[in-house]
Amino acid sequence: MPRASRPHTPAIDLVARRAYAAEGGTSGVLTPELEAFCQSGISVIVAVCRPAEAPVAGLACGCVILPAGRMRLLLPRAGNEELLAMVERGAGIAVTFSQPVTHRSIQVKGSRGVVAAPDEEDRREVLRQSQGMRRELIEVGYPTAFAEAYCMIDPDIIVAVDFTLDAAFVQTPGPGAGAELKS
Amino acid sequence: MTPLRLPAIRNCLEGIVPSVIATADAGGTPNVSLISQVQYVDPEHVALSYQFFNKTRRNLLATKRASVAVVDPDTNAQYRLTLEYLETQTSGPLFEAMRAKLAGIASHSGMQGVFRLLGSDVFRVQRIEPIPSATMPQPISLNLLSAARRICERIAVCDELGGLFDALLAGLQQHFGIEHSMVMMLDRTTDRLYTVASRGYPFSGIGSEVGMGEGVIGVAALQGVPIRIGRMASEYSYGTAVRDAALAAGFDWGCNTAIPYPGLKAPQSQIAMPILHGGRTMGVLFAESPEPNQFGYDEEDALSLVAGQLSVLIALLQQEEASEKAPPLVLPAEVTGREIRIRYYRADNTVFVGHEYLIKGVAGAILWKIAREHDESGRVEFTNRELRLDPALRLPEYAENLEARLVLLQRRLCERNAGINVEKCGRGRFRFLVEGRLVLEER
Structure with missing residues (x-):
């Protein structure tokens, strides 16, 4: 894990979440600022699981916030067949967003996932976000060739997983990591 | 096709690119986080660094299952490992090797105060599956x-x-x-x-x-x-x-x-x-x-x-x-030339030549013994065996590194240009050569 050039702490997000609620913000799982963070072009990793089954990990390449407290996760179909099949069988979903230059991380938990076909806007968005991640990796010191390979996306093999956001947790390393982000 | 084996993908397990770990609680609710270290243990096992008692840790203890995605830092090849938790080691060789490596990762990532190894969680690797990715050629390396x-x-x-x-x-x-x-x-x-x-x-x-x-x-x-x-x-x-x-x-x-x-x-x-x-x-x-x-x-x-x-x-x-045995050989002692003053401190066998520190410990004691004998009897040739058996030197019974101590002594003398040399003259034998007149002083 490379050095964060602008380190973040769990307390910053916990305080901000409470302040948002105190100022009369909506009762959704994510504040507008956290929604923007998730879509800002950073690391997106995913896990799915069903009761009594083994979890499955995956690397995603972006997300889009949908209306009604739902999120669209965008990831390659190839290599994630088992993960997608589990979503279709009603698996719980966890997604962690991490920004390499700050180590700022949040995890969302969700349910009622469905596998969907992305539209053109999703494909443009996934390319934009993956370029953001590429810049982050270079900034923290990965070789450019590695960052480009890691973030190379074929938009035509992207698939969407739409799910309902149930909760969010701060996951930035440090005291307070793991606490729920709620009002 | 030969199934993928862990030794073939060890480069993914260097901690250069963080790995992804998915776990789940007893109710099946998943959890996903980045993990800084997945250590290769042997062809069937890996160990993960346990640094915090967090959700991942609780899930592992509860369900013993994990799915880990790893990335090769040279080629961007990616793999998913299906793991079964076996045990946690909190001391010993694996733990120490991981602790040292984690300290390096923490130092590099600015997480010195945050990353601390509490245990090495050992897992059996049940399955390795490639994840398609844009790969780069393997760098050419030494054979x-x-x-x-x-x-x-x-x-x-x-x-x-x-x-x-x-x-x-x-x-x-x-x-x-x-x-x-x-x-x-x-x-x-x-x-x-x-x-x-x-x-x-x-x-x-x-x-x-x-x-x-x-x-x-x-x-x-x-x-x-x-x-x-x-x-x-x-x-x-x-x-x-x-x-x-x-x-x-x-x-x-x-x-x-x-x-x-x-x-x-x-x-x-x-x-x-x-x-x-x-x-x-x-x-x-x-x-x-x-x-x-x-x-x-x-x-x-x-x-x-x-x-x-x-x-x-x-x-x-x-x-x-x-x-090998050799009789102690006495040659006419060279007593001309410059004065070479050897000062010996009994407390820790420290030896100074002139005003410069030379050596201490067992090598210091050896030098003092042979210098004294040389001074008293003109003796030049010595054997390793007599050093080993000399109760005054208090060498450990098996003194397995006696020869290494002589190498140390020989090299220090040579480097300090002390006017004294220890030269091998056959197996288990060496000569003590002095380019001057010894003056010995014990404290």
């Missing part, structure tokens, strides 16, 4: 097996210990491209390691010491396990280790009997290979580089073969010298 063979051949023909160490370090440079290396031997009477050979430094540092458990070298010696760091961590740096130990013991750091350690000022990669004989550490082969991530799993394996061969040769050379 390490061939390099190990060349060095083993080169050192096998050495017939004395000093030459063996020098041939080894020259071989590391020639065949492995390792520019900075040293051999340290363990003194069991003090539980400290002392440098007997080095290469690639501005000064040799022969005789400089490190304590058991101090820094990369000391931990490798104590645990009898290779320790390597790809991004140097301050807490494993030799300077920090020695300074801390000295201060803790109430020593005055900078005292004039400390021979400066020759290591790089700003190393990034380090590897310390224990030289083991009969399961016990007899010394450490150490290499370092100012470049990060120079010593991976393959380098560790190759150097392990070399250290194994080295250990056999060291044992063999010391065994052979012990079996």
Whole structure:
């Protein structure tokens, strides 16, 4: 894990979440600022699981916030067949967003996932976000060739997983990591 | 197609690119996070660093299942491992190797205060599955097996210990491209390691010491396990280790009997290979580089073969010298020339020649014994055997590193240009040569 050039702490997000609620913000799982963070072009990793089954990990390449407290996760179909099949069988979903230059991380938990076909806007968005991640990796010191390979996306093999956001947790390393982000 | 095996993807397990770990609680609710370290244990097992009692940890204890995605930092090849949790180790070789590596990762990522190894969670790898990704060609690297063979051949023909160490370090440079290396031997009477050979430094540092458990070298010696760091961590740096130990013991750091350690000022990669004989550490082969991530799993394996061969040769050379006998030979003592004053401190066998510190410990005691005998009787030739049997020297019964101590003494005398030389004159025999008139002073 490379050095964060602008380190973040769990307390910053916990305080901000409470302040948002105190100022009369909506009762959704994510504040507008956290929604923007998730879509800002950073690391997106995913896990799915069903009761009594083994979890499955995956690397995603972006997300889009949908209306009604739902999120669209965008990831390659190839290599994630088992993960997608589990979503279709009603698996719980966890997604962690991490920004390499700050180590700022949040995890969302969700349910009622469905596998969907992305539209053109999703494909443009996934390319934009993956370029953001590429810049982050270079900034923290990965070789450019590695960052480009890691973030190379074929938009035509992207698939969407739409799910309902149930909760969010701060996951930035440090005291307070793991606490729920709620009002 | 041959199923993917763990040894083939070890480069993903260097901690250069964080891995992804998915777990789930008993109700099936998943959790996903980045993990800084997945350690290769053997072809069927990996170990994950347990740093915090967090959701991942609780889930692992509850359900014992994990799915981990790993990435090769050179090629971007990606794999998913299905893991079954077996046990947590909180001490011992695996734990120490991971702790050192994690310290390097934490130091590099600015997480020194946050990342601390609480345990090594050992898992059985049930399945490895490739994840399609845009891959880059594997970088061309050295043929390490061939390099190990060349060095083993080169050192096998050495017939004395000093030459063996020098041939080894020259071989590391020639065949492995390792520019900075040293051999340290363990003194069991003090539980400290002392440098007997080095290469690639501005000064040799022969005789400089490190304590058991101090820094990369000391931990490798104590645990009898290779320790390597790809991004140097301050807490494993030799300077920090020695300074801390000295201060803790109430020593005055900078005292004039400390021979400066020759290591790089700003190393990034380090590897310390224990030289083991009969399961016990007899010394450490150490290499370092100012470049990060120079010593991976393959380098560790190759150097392990070399250290194994080295250990056999060291044992063999010391065994052979012990079996030969030679009568003490008296030659007319040279009493002309400059005055060479040897000052000996009984308390810790410290020896000064003139005003300069030379050596202490067992090597100091040996020098004092032979200097006295030379002074009293003109004796020039000595045997290792008589040193071994001399109760005054209080050598450990098996004194397995006596020959190494003589190499140390010989090299220190040579470096200090002391006017005194110790020269081998056959197996288990050496000559004490003085270019002047000895004046001995005991305190």
